[in-house]
Amino acid sequence: MVTALLNYPSLQRRVNKAKHKRALAQNFNHNMNTMIKIFRIVILSFAFITVVSFRLNDHKSAAMQLSPDPQIRNKQYLPEPRLTSEVSVEEALLNRRSVREFKDEQLTQGHVSQLLWAAYGITDKQSSPGFLRGGLRTAPSAGGLYPLEIYLVCGKVEGLKSGTYKYDSQDHSLELMMEGDIRKDLSNAALAQDFIAQAPVSLIFTAVFKRTTQKYGDRGRERYVCTDLGHSAENVYLQAVALNLGTCAVGAFTDQMVSMVMQLPDDETPLYIMPVGKY
Numbered sequence: 388m389v390t391a392l393l394n395y396p397s398l399q400r401r402v403n404k405a406k407h408k409r410a411l412a413q414n415f416n417h418n419m420n421t422m423i424k425i426f427r428i429v430i431l432s433f434a435f436i437t438v439v440s441f442r443l444n445d446h447k448s449a450a451m452q453l454s455p456d457p458q459i460r461n462k463q464y465l466p467e468p469r470l471t472s473e474v475s476v477e478e479a480l481l482n483r484r485s486v487r488e489f490k491d492e493q494l495t496q497g498h499v500s501q502l503l504w505a506a507y508g509i510t511d512k513q514s515s516p517g518f519l520r521g522g523l524r525t526a527p528s529a530g531g532l533y534p535l536e537i538y539l540v541c542g543k544v545e546g547l548k549s550g551t552y553k554y555d556s557q558d559h560s561l562e563l564m565m566e567g568d569i570r571k572d573l574s575n576a577a578l579a580q581d582f583i584a585q586a587p588v589s590l591i592f593t594a595v596f597k598r599t600t601q602k603y604g605d606r607g608r609e610r611y612v613c614t615d616l617g618h619s620a621e622n623v624y625l626q627a628v629a630l631n632l633g634t635c636a637v638g639a640f641t642d643q644m645v646s647m648v649m650q651l652p653d654d655e656t657p658l659y660i661m662p663v664g665k666y
């Protein structure tokens with residue numbers, strides 16, 4: 388009986404119409420849900436960008452309060468590095484591991500001195516002609532061109548105020564670039580890897596690529612600069628072991644955000660963040 392009724396053309400048209408209406412309503416609901424989701428994402432992205440740009444502007448104004456003249460800026464000479472150790476190279480190699488959890492304890496200026504010296508300290512001033520940029524160093528470098536720059540992001544170091552410092556290998560000193568603790572912002576710039584905010588300090592490696600590409604062209608860009616970086620970073624790893632400290636090479640970050648948080652010059656590219664601390 389029902390089948391017979393459904394076969395009736397006018398009834399069939401009505402059934403089809405009702406089906407069509409229901410489909411339209413479902414479609415409308417689906418589209419509305421998608422629109423609401425997109426709207427939410429747009430609002431959240433806008434809020435995120437606003438917060439980040441406010442924070443970055445804060446950094447900009449902090450940096451601008453400092454004199455652009457390096458002669459007038461704070462220079463902090465580091466203690467002489469130790470040249471002997473209880474830990475052999477073999478033990479340091481054996482115990483080297485990437486450490487991602489740090490105690491909330493301060494480091495000493497001795498620690499900082501030792502880590503920076505290991506990274507890029509000058510070990511032979513005498514026998515180096517002028518083009519070697521101050522002398523031969525703890526790490527080898529293609530053509531002796533030393534394309535790296537190293538910064539210290541300081542949160543907790545005895546007698547050193549929180550801020551961002553640039554390491555000067557030539558006189559083993561730090562130059563204050565920006566006051567204030569930026570560890571949390573640095574961690575956010577590195578995909579929120581939290582241990583960067585935990586560590587009392589981080590070493591930031593940047594490269595001025597043109598120092599190497601001027602001589603070696605593409606080979607310099609594609610190989611030598613990052614090979615140089617690997618040498619320096621491994622020195623930091625091994626030195627950290629000898630000091631009973633931990634570190635981790637961090638390459639996952641948004642270049643632009645790190646550059647902005649650090650207020651890097653345009654010709655410097657950030658390559659590594661190495662948080663260091665007790666563990």
Ligand SMILES: Cc1cc2nc3c(=O)[nH]c(=O)nc-3n(C[C@H](O)[C@H](O)[C@H](O)COP(=O)(O)O)c2cc1C
Nearest residue numbers: 483484485486487577580635636637638639640659
């Ligand atoms: C180029 C490079 C990038 C890396 N980036 C990160 C990183 O962003 N975050 C992290 O936790 N570890 C990072 N690491 C550390 C590696 O995860 C680690 O070296 C690897 O797991 C081996 O462990 P080990 O260093 O303890 O021997 C990086 C290592 C290298 C060489």
